[in-house]
Structures are given as structure tokens and as C-alpha cells.
Amino acid sequence: MQIRPILATLKHHKAGTLLIAMQIALTLAIVCNALFIIRQRVSHLSQPSGVDEANVLVVLNEWAGKPSPGEIASLMAADVDTLRRLPGVADAYASNTYPLSGGGIAFGIGHSPDKLKPVSTTAIYFADQDALPTLGLKLVAGRNFRADEIGQVDRHGDIQPGAIIVTRGLADRLFPDGSALGKTAYISRQPSTIVGIVERLQSPWVDSGMAEWADCSTLVPYRQLTAATRYVLRVRPGQLEDVRRHVRAALYAANRMRVISPKDGVRTFAEIRADAYKSDRGMAILMGVISVVLLAITAAGIVGLSSFWVGQRRKQIGVRRALGATRHDILGYFLTENLLISTVGVLVGSVLALGLNLWLMKQFELARIAPGYVVAGVVVLLLLGQGAVLAPALRASRVPPVEATRSV
Amino acid sequence: MFGYYLDLALHSFRRTPVLAGLMTLAIALGIGASITMLAVLHNLSGNPLPGRSDALFHPQVDPRPADLPGAKDEPPDDLSYLDAVNLYQLGVAPRRALMSSNWLPVRKDAQDSPLAMVTDRATTADFFAMFGVPFIYGSAWSAQDDASHAQVVVLSRAMNQQLFGGEDSVGRNLVIATKTFRVAGVVDDWNPQPRFYDLNDGAFGKAEQMYLPFFTWLDLPQDYGYGPMDCWGNDPNAGMHDPKAQQCTWAQFWVQLDTPAQVAGYRAALVQYSAQQHRLGRFQRPPNVRLAGLVDWLDYKRVIPVTVRMQTWIAFGVLLICMVNTVGLMVAKFLRKSGEIGVRRALGASRRMVFLQCLVEAGVVGVAGGLLGLPLAWLGLWMVRQQPVSFAASARFDPSMLGAALALAVLSALAAGVWPALRASRVAPALQVKSL
Numbered sequence: 001m002q003i004r005p006i007l008a009t010l011k012h013h014k015a016g017t018l019l020i021a022m023q024i025a026l027t028l029a030i031v032c033n034a035l036f037i038i039r040q041r042v043s044h045l046s047q048p049s050g051v052d053e054a055n056v057l058v059v060l061n062e063w064a065g066k067p068s069p070g071e072i073a074s075l076m077a078a079d080v081d082t083l084r085r086l087p088g089v090a091d092a093y094a095s096n097t098y099p100l101s102g103g104g105i106a107f108g109i110g111h112s113p114d115k116l117k118p119v120s121t122t123a124i125y126f127a128d129q130d131a132l133p134t135l136g137l138k139l140v141a142g143r144n145f146r147a148d149e150i151g152q153v154d155r156h157g158d159i160q161p162g163a164i165i166v167t168r169g170l171a172d173r174l175f176p177d178g179s180a181l182g183k184t185a186y187i188s189r190q191p192s193t194i195v196g197i198v199e200r201l202q203s204p205w206v207d208s209g210m211a212e213w214a215d216c217s218t219l220v221p222y223r224q225l226t227a228a229t230r231y232v233l234r235v236r237p238g239q240l241e242d243v244r245r246h247v248r249a250a251l252y253a254a255n256r257m258r259v260i261s262p263k264d265g266v267r268t269f270a271e272i273r274a275d276a277y278k279s280d281r282g283m284a285i286l287m288g289v290i291s292v293v294l295l296a297i298t299a300a301g302i303v304g305l306s307s308f309w310v311g312q313r314r315k316q317i318g319v320r321r322a323l324g325a326t327r328h329d330i331l332g333y334f335l336t337e338n339l340l341i342s343t344v345g346v347l348v349g350s351v352l353a354l355g356l357n358l359w360l361m362k363q364f365e366l367a368r369i370a371p372g373y374v375v376a377g378v379v380v381l382l383l384l385g386q387g388a389v390l391a392p393a394l395r396a397s398r399v400p401p402v403e404a405t406r407s408v
Numbered sequence: 409m410f411g412y413y414l415d416l417a418l419h420s421f422r423r424t425p426v427l428a429g430l431m432t433l434a435i436a437l438g439i440g441a442s443i444t445m446l447a448v449l450h451n452l453s454g455n456p457l458p459g460r461s462d463a464l465f466h467p468q469v470d471p472r473p474a475d476l477p478g479a480k481d482e483p484p485d486d487l488s489y490l491d492a493v494n495l496y497q498l499g500v501a502p503r504r505a506l507m508s509s510n511w512l513p514v515r516k517d518a519q520d521s522p523l524a525m526v527t528d529r530a531t532t533a534d535f536f537a538m539f540g541v542p543f544i545y546g547s548a549w550s551a552q553d554d555a556s557h558a559q560v561v562v563l564s565r566a567m568n569q570q571l572f573g574g575e576d577s578v579g580r581n582l583v584i585a586t587k588t589f590r591v592a593g594v595v596d597d598w599n600p601q602p603r604f605y606d607l608n609d610g611a612f613g614k615a616e617q618m619y620l621p622f623f624t625w626l627d628l629p630q631d632y633g634y635g636p637m638d639c640w641g642n643d644p645n646a647g648m649h650d651p652k653a654q655q656c657t658w659a660q661f662w663v664q665l666d667t668p669a670q671v672a673g674y675r676a677a678l679v680q681y682s683a684q685q686h687r688l689g690r691f692q693r694p695p696n697v698r699l700a701g702l703v704d705w706l707d708y709k710r711v712i713p714v715t716v717r718m719q720t721w722i723a724f725g726v727l728l729i730c731m732v733n734t735v736g737l738m739v740a741k742f743l744r745k746s747g748e749i750g751v752r753r754a755l756g757a758s759r760r761m762v763f764l765q766c767l768v769e770a771g772v773v774g775v776a777g778g779l780l781g782l783p784l785a786w787l788g789l790w791m792v793r794q795q796p797v798s799f800a801a802s803a804r805f806d807p808s809m810l811g812a813a814l815a816l817a818v819l820s821a822l823a824a825g826v827w828p829a830l831r832a833s834r835v836a837p838a839l840q841v842k843s844l
Contacts, residue, residue, distance in 0.1 A: 015739050023729060064513050065586065066631070279715075279795070287722075290441070293441075293726065301430075304736065
């Protein structure tokens with residue numbers, strides 16, 4: 001295929017050429033970044049929490065009637081006992097929060113008691129010796145809490161654990177040489193010994209502000225004696241729905257002085273996850289719709305302009321055909337012409353895409369785009385261009401040679 | 409002449425329905441996307457209390473230590489307990505309201521009635537008059553009730569519906585966090601967006617379900633917190649222990665100042681207060697006060713969610729691409745009529761007339777695109793409402809957007825049409841007529 005005659009023709013159609021190239025460039029810039037945002041949101045969605053989500057239920061309980069911390073301790077113990085005796089329940093414990101809940105405590109953790117110089121931020125999970133087996137966390141080093149280590153803290157008490165269990169992510173931040181086990185770290189004025197390391201336990205927060213610390217969690221050996229308690233239940237495989245139906249009534253039967261919301265007082269992890277990430281999913285869908293619409297508009301624009309060009313050049317095509325060009329030649333001509341324009345478009349578009357990404361990084365704290373997204377966008381737009389021009393080009397190739405003899 | 413051009417435009421539409429349809433669709437999509445986001449933006453950045461906002465001010469003082477690492481120059485948004493009470497008692501402003509919020513367990517005082525956790529706003533008597541909260545039954549509590557820590561409550565319409573079936577419940581009793589409260593009034597639906605008076609839990613969302621006197625609320629059991637707290641220094645737990653801790657800010661405070669003189673006077677009073685606290689050694693920093701009006705306050709807090717700003721930019725990106733697309737299609741469309749234009753020029757039409765004719769055609773595309781874009785924008789807003797975002801309820805179609813949509817559509821179509829029309833008007837008549 002000769003490129004030179006195509007270039008010569010394009011010189012006569014500067015306006016149309018420029019417009020198609022510009023449209024492709026702009027579309028590429030936006031679609032690449034949209035794809036990147038989608039991918040980021042979706043990768044967020046599939047981030048593992050470290051919890052054995054298929055078999056874990058959470059009950060959100062609020063005590064009524066203003067029980068004292070001492071009363072709460074015995075109420076909690078009675079509740080955990082009730083829950084464990086429920087058919088289908090394998091294990092249970094009480095905590096302040098759970099992964100993806102959106103609420104909880106975050107502390108600075110570091111090598112000195114100075115709160116102003118933390119190494120990392122960490123989510124604090126109140127836990128006892130049953131927390132690890134209930135959540136299904138994988139202990140990669142050290143040991144679980146012992147029953148005699150579990151302290152109690154009311155709203156006014158200080159959280160000063162002697163022993164803590166941290167996630168591997170946090171252990172590596174504190175001690176990059178991998179020697180965290182047995183070392184001390186500070187989340188309070190007192191040193192805490194790292195007695196165990198779990199593979200993964202996501203923090204309660206999914207928003208971008210806390211994303212950096214998502215894998216930094218600390219389990220502290222405390223029962224929190226406040227009005228709000230979250231019971232975490234591990235159910236036997238396949239009995240999630242059964243337990244979910246009965247747990248509320250069972251707790252109310254044991255003690256009426258409580259509030260467990262009928263709407264969302266008992267939550268499966270599937271619900272918790274859907275709830276935590278619903279805005280991410282919405283954003284991903286929206287970006288997807290916008291990308292598809294943009295690609296459709298660009299394709300329509302290419303079809304429109306190419307059809308116009310084919311109509312304009314019917315006579316020339318007829319002449320070429322009369323002079324011996326095959327249908328295949330004509331088809332190839334229009335496809336190549338489009339490829340040339342598209343190439344210019346995607347080159348400019350790649351630069352625009354990177355520029356747009358820089359601007360988004362500055363304005364909206366987005367991450368730097370991976371080159372793969374631009375490459376993918378380039379391929380998609382080149383294919384789109386070829387696909388869009390195919391119909392007009394085929395029509396052009398069917399122009400009969402006799403057209404050359406007609407006046408218009 | 410305009411009528412004739414309009415006729416020609418419609419005629420040309422009928423002759424090339426596919427091209428015309430594509431252009432209309434492109435404009436409609438661009439308009440649909442951008443008007444959707446404009447409507448959201450317009451509603452989110454709207455004035456929550458038109459007519460009252462000019463007189464509402466948000467005082468801030470700076471009780472932070474002088475050497476707080478990473479501290480910005482702006483004073484904290486909220487007040488510490490001591491400053492809140494001091495400023496409340498300052499008495500310079502005609503009206504003022506001190507407030508915070510949390511969740512409390514509530515039940516009717518009948519035996520065995522079920523408990524529910526209810527969102528509440530603890531505030532002082534002027535809140536209702538100052539913000540213009542409409543009452544259905546009863547009235548606000550009095551300043552005397554504030555002073556005497558009276559156990560009275562004002563319910564929202566929905567809460568009254570839920571507890572008392574919507575009847576006049578003034579004088580009935582409720583048990584809130586183990587104490588008995590008397591219903592003083594029921595307010596009608598009142599939920600200004602953005603929720604300017606307390607942005608700590610997000611700028612958009614539902615109003616609280618009941619209102620309690622601030623000082624009575626402080627006496628309640630401490631298990632339920634005092635709303636979001638911001639504490640500094642080495643003990644982040646301080647606020648949990650004691651809401652009156654010096655290093656924790658959590659109370660919102662608003663004043664009504666009706667005249668510029670009152671504003672200036674109040675500002676001076678704030679400086680004077682800060683200076684006095686500085687002399688007493690309580691404030692380490694020299695007076696650093698703010699007295700932002702409601703609208704300035706919302707500006708400063710940048711209440712528009714980041715995603716909305718981003719989506720608005722993207723929507724206008726879509727409009728831009730649609731316009732480029734339309735320019736291309738218009739070039740094709742106008743040049744296809746070169747023969748026709750040549751004849752008109754040969755028969756005496758000036759370049760200007762041809763240009764105008766083409767612009768009228770572009771305008772018709774704009775009107776059609778705008779009309780088609782309106783239902784698309786409506787659909788877009790419906791989609792935003794289905795999103796699980798706090799501002800979903802604000803995504804409503806405002807009648808004022810109707811005009812904006814049509815104007816934007818016609819403007820973008822005209823802008824897209826200028827250059828193709830210029831090109832069409834430069835068609836050489838002789839060449840075209842010869843080839844006919």
C-alpha cells in the first residue's frame with residue numbers, strides 16, 4: 001500500500017483529518033484514565049480482609065439501662081456463652097469493631113512512647129484468646145493471646161497492653177529486617193511486646209485517607225466494657241443463614257435490655273463488604289458507562305466523516321477502479337488512511353492522557369497511571385477506528401468502475 | 409429571512425437524517441452528562457438557608473499549644489468545652505446556638521416499650537429561631553430551660569410519627585438514656601443541605617431525629633460520646649475521659665449578627681476574649697480568631713465531595729468530545745451541500761447569508777440536542793440518586809436547569825458550527841455551479 005498518495009489526499013482534507021485525530025486523542029486521554037480509576041476501585045473491592053468471610057457473622061449490640069462496667073463484663077460473658085451454645089455456632093468473641101466496619105480506634109504506633117513520632121498508624125482491635133480462631137486469622141509467627149492476659153477497659157480506662165498481636169504489614173513497617181516477634185512497640189506510654197504476627201487483618205476503614213494503613217492492624221488483649229459491643233461469630237460451614245435467622249431472638253431471650261437493630265443489627269460479611277465498597281462499585285460502573293459512551297461517540301464520528309469522504313470521492317474511486325485497482329486496494333486505502341489518522345491521534349492522546357493523569361493526581365490524589373493502561377487504550381482506539389471505518393470502506397470498495405464516466 | 413433559513417435547515421435535516429441524528433445524539437449525550445453533573449453541583453453548592461445565611465456566622469478561636477507539630481494556621485473548626493461555654497455566655501450576639509450531636513437510646517415511658525438508638529442534636533434554645541426551623545406542634549424550649557438543665561425534647565416529624573403515630577405529642581414523656589424527658593415541640597421536615605451547622609459527619613445527609621437542651625445533654629451518661637472530637641497532644645484518649653478536657657474541640661457554635669456593626673463588634677469581642685485567655689495563660693497563641701459567614705464557611709470547608717468535582721470535569725470532557733465530533737459531522741454536512749450553496753451564492757446570496765444559514769442549522773441541531781438531552785439528564789440524575797452516596801437526595805432536577813440545559817446545548821452547537829459554517833461560506837460558487 002502506497003502511503004504517499006494517502007498523505008497527499010489528507011492534505012486536501014485537513015479539517016476532517018484534524019478533527020478525527022483530535023477526537024481520538026481526547027477520547028484516549030479520558031478513557032485511559034477512566035480505565036485506570038475503574039481498575040483501582042475494583043482492586044480495592046477484591047482486597048482480602050484476612051477474615052474467613054464465608055463463615056463469619058457480626059452482631060451489633062447496644063446495652064440499655066445503663067449497666068455499670070462490671071455488669072457489662074458479666075452480661076458480655078453470658079452473651080458469648082449463649083452464642084456458643086447456639087446450634088451452628090463454632091466460636092464467638094466480643095470486640096469493639098471488625099474489618100470494613102467503617103468505625104473504630106486508630107492509634108500511632110512507634111518505637112518510643114512519644115505520640116508525636118509514630119512509625120505508622122494502626123487500627124486497634126479489642127481481642128481475647130478466641131479472636132484469632134473466630135475470625136479465621138492465620139498466625140504466621142509467635143502465639144495467640146492467653147486467657148490470663150485478657151484485660152478489661154471501660155470508657156475511662158487506659159489501653160496499655162503488655163502483649164499485642166500485629167499484622168505482618170505492620171510488623172514489616174516497624175521492623176523492616178523481619179525481626180518483629182518478641183520486640184516491643186509503643187501504642188501507649190507503656191511498652192507492648194509483639195507476641196504474635198498474623199498474616200493479614202484489614203483495618204475497619206476503606207476510604208482513601210486510611211488506604212495507606214489498610215494492612216496495619218493491632219490486636220490488643222482487652223474486653224471493652226462500653227454500651228456498644230460487637231459480637232463476632234464463627235459458624236459451621238453452610239449454617240450461616242440458619243444462625244443469622246436465630247441469633248437475634250436467642251440474645252433477646254437471654255436478656256431484653258439491649259438494642260439489636262432489626263435492620264442491620266446482624267450482618268454477614270458479604271453484606272459488610274457490599275456496604276463498605278458500594279461507593280467504589282458505583283464509581284467503577286459510572287466510569288465504565290462513560291468510557292463506553294465516549295467510544296461509541298468517537299466511532300459514530302469516524303463513521304460519519306468517512307462516509308462523507310467516500311461519498312465525495314466516488315468519482316476518484318471509480319477512476320482508480322477503471323484504471324485497474326481492485327476492490328481490495330480501495331478497502332486497503334481507506335483502512336490505511338484511518339490508521340494514519342488514528343496513529344497521530346493516539347500519539348497526541350497518550351501525551352494528553354499522561355497530562356490528565358498528572359492533573360488528576362494533583363487535584364484528586366489519584367495514583368500515577370501505569371503505562372499498561374495507555375497502551376491498552378491505544379490498542380482499543382486503533383481497533384475502534386479500523387472497525388468504524390470498515391463499513392464506509394466496504395461501501396467505497398463496491399463503487400463500480402463505471403462511476404468514472406458519470407459526471408457527478 | 410430567519411424563517412427561510414429555518415425552513416432550509418429542517419429540509420436539510422430530512423434529507424440527511426442519519427447525519428443529523430448523529431449530531432443531535434452527540435450534542436444530547438454531552439448535554440445530558442454535563443447538565444446531570446451541573447444539577448448535582450448546583451444543588452450541593454446551593455445556599456442551605458437562603459434569606460438567613462447572610463446573618464449567620466461561625467466564630468472560631470485558637471486554643472492550641474504554640475508548638476503543635478504539623479498544625480495549620482487556621483484555628484480548629486469546633487470549640488473546646490470551656491471556650492464553647494465562655495462564648496455562649498458572652499452575650500454580644502442577638503442570637504447564638506451551641507451544639508453537638510450523638511446517638512442515644514430512646515423509648516416511650518410505657519412498660520416494656522422497645523428501645524431504639526436515635527440521632528440527636530444537643531443545642532440551645534436559639535437554634536430553632538435562628539435557623540428558622542418550622543414547628544408543627546408546640547415550640548422550642550426557652551433559655552430558662554437551658555439554664556435550668558430542663559429535661560425537654562423537640563422531636564422531628566418522622567420521630568413523632570414513629571413514636572406517637574403523628575399526633576400532637578407535646579407534654580408526653582420519653583425515656584432518653586435512662587432519664588425522662590417531656591416533649592416540648594415537634595418540628596416539620598427540616599434538613600438544609602449542606603448541613604452547614606455541623607460538617608463533622610459529612611456535609612450531606614439526614615437531619616437529626618430529635619433535639620435536646622445542650623446542658624441537659626451534657627449531664628446524661630457519658631457512654632455515647634459527644635460527637636466527633638479533635639484532640640491534640642500526647643493523650644488522644646483525653647476526650648473520652650472528659651469532654652471538658654482543654655485539648656479537645658468538639659462543640660459547634662453559631663451566632664446571628666444582623667448588621668455590619670454587630671459583626672465588627674463581635675469580631676472585636678472574639679479578639680478581646682482570645683487576648684484575655686492569652687493573658688491568663690490558657691491560650692498559648694496570640695489571638696487567632698475567625699468569624700466566617702455561612703457561605704464563606706462552606707467555601708472554606710470545601711463541602712463539594714471530591715468525586716462530584718471529578719465527575720463534573722469528566723462530564724465536561726464528554727461534552728468537549730461530543731462537540732469535536734459535531735464539528736466534524738457539520739463540516740461533512742455543510743460541504744456535502746456545496747452544490748446547493750454554490751447555486752445560492754450564484755443567485756446573489758452573500759457569504760454572510762450563507763454563514764448565517766449554516767449557523768441557523770447548527771442552532772436547530774442544538775435545540776434538538778438540548779431537547780433530547782433533557783430526558784438524558786433526568787435519567788442521569790435518577791442514576792445518581794440510585795448511588796449510595798450521602799448527597800443522593802440532592803440530585804434533583806431543578807427547573808432552573810431546564811433553561812440552562814437548552815442554552816448550553818444551543819451554545820455548544822453554535823460554537824461547534826462556527827468553523828464549518830465559515831468553511832461553507834467560502835465555497836467558490838463558480839466551481840460548484842460548473843460541476844452541476
